[in-house]
Amino acid sequence: MEQKLIFTNLVGTAIDDLVSSMGNPHTVVISDVNTSNFVMPYLKNDSKVVANSTEIVMKAGDSNKSLDELTIIWKKLISAGATRSSVIINIGGGVVSDIGGFAASTFKRGMKFINVPTTLLGAVDASVGGKTGINFNGFKNQLGTFSEPEAAIISTCYLNTLPQQELLSGYAEMLKHGLLENDEIFGKLLSYSLVYPLFDSERLLPMLEDSVMVKQKVVLSDPTEKGFRKVLNFGHTIGHAFESFAMAHQSPIAHGYAVAWGLIGELVLSHMLLDFPSEKLHKFAQYVKTNYGAFAISCDDYPSLIEAMRQDKKNESVDKINFTLLHNVGEPEINQTATPEQIGAALDIYRDLMGLA
């Protein structure tokens, strides 16, 4: 079930070519308020298909990945005269592709859809894996389907329309993929400058392609999340704990930042338990510190952080927490465990690396 991934900064042309290859069906664009303001003017200029499509503009943000907003989209699909043969083009970040993909997979028992991610996180994370969905009743992604888009058109040309925080959030997932894959990709990532808004978007595109292909390979090897896909959780056990902790202390942090810091914590654990090379750990920590700053914790926070890690994964044992860890760059190992004492020691080293100790 390999989906079509098109990497290009000639997005308008790519959309027109793709829709033409599908026999020029009736099309409907789903975007959000931000994309509609900052990206759609360019795309309407570059793509006849986009210019001639009905545009459904949703409210922006994860809190609008809701049943209310989905209901509005369904109604607007009816008003737009969408049929089962129409094609939806989702233009936006992960929220748009999640809810737009869910709308497409349920309208008249399923229409085709195309994803055009306009955020780095959307490109690297949401465009592969076939997950669609909405939040419901206070739970994230509670409702949804597994439905692959007909294709994803992946670019870097719209990234400078977004706040720098968005770019860094997505880049954290790319760093994770680099660590999971090999030293070459990892090295390129650490030598790339994220200085904003002057970063080199053309140079970023092939790096993004490498990164998406890492995820694609993992997902294809384990489409139904039975085992190996867990490698994609690397950095996320500690990262989610940081995120929950920050939320509980009324100073929420972006998911990608939490992942960047979580990757350091889990690389420390990898060093302690699987001999991950110390020199690569130091280089990585330095890169994250320079670009993301440091997430401040003290040793008094360890018990609540460790409790959050325990809740995040349904751990079978109360004594040990489950992690994906690395022997080296490109050598992940799922189902590793660490004790609270080991995690505490790792957080000590994290604070030391971040200059917090």
Add this chain to the structure above:
Amino acid sequence: MEQKLIFTNLVGTAIDDLVSSMGNPHTVVISDVNTSNFVMPYLKNDSKVVANSTEIVMKAGDSNKSLDELTIIWKKLISAGATRSSVIINIGGGVVSDIGGFAASTFKRGMKFINVPTTLLGAVDASVGGKTGINFNGFKNQLGTFSEPEAAIISTCYLNTLPQQELLSGYAEMLKHGLLENDEIFGKLLSYSLVYPLFDSERLLPMLEDSVMVKQKVVLSDPTEKGFRKVLNFGHTIGHAFESFAMAHQSPIAHGYAVAWGLIGELVLSHMLLDFPSEKLHKFAQYVKTNYGAFAISCDDYPSLIEAMRQDKKNESVDKINFTLLHNVGEPEINQTATPEQIGAALDIYRDLMGLA
């Protein structure tokens, strides 16, 4: 994608065996008020699985195949602690299996489900084909998915808990399948007595099995409704027109009754255009008249009936209406057309056969 069909009147045992073969997952039953009152007491007695499942009871009737009712079901699945590994057991008619299947296919991106139809129409029609869905914004089955149940457990033992009209409605679809398949099945159907409530449910079970297998065969030969599945529309072009006409005149008729009368109309057309044998047409019309009575129309009604037929199918030409017709029992032909004059002549003969002329 052939689904498991289990024909038995030992329904409780079949559910327990099936759930056991699936590794005894957590189960949730979805039923409606009617099933809950009239069928569940038996099933709770006969099935440990059903007795131990949380039961979600929805309001009965097609008007409750709605987003509001689906939202309640999704919330109750959360309260029941349902996970992606839980299994939903839909116990009821087509409304329950449609909405329950849709809930299952979208909750946490998809759970397994089992259908236990308790109406004849549900058994013969809704248990094969993988269609799930709800009505939305005034349109029937506007939202939904194609999702096959893990299995359907098909029985006749609960049919006497229903009004006779329900039985006759489902039987009309069986008559259609008999006409599409062969003289043996067709002949058995015409020699079976529907006198209620003394009808022979054990004798009906193998006939129901034959009938479901006819539909299964058609659906498997054309899973995405590209062409041959249109044979299942036989009787429905005129049937839907009768249904709409009755609705517009404030005296709605049951869908199955409309199909029974529509089958006569389309057999007349088959006789006129494809030489369907006159003797079989007369035998069939007599059976329908005895069991369903006659739907009264006059020649003044023809224009509005023909207009309804034109709307029902997106006919390419304004001059001709599309039908599935039969050369003989077991010899259907899709994409046949008839002119308004030919349809008028067929309706004359219908009225004659029904004693209305």
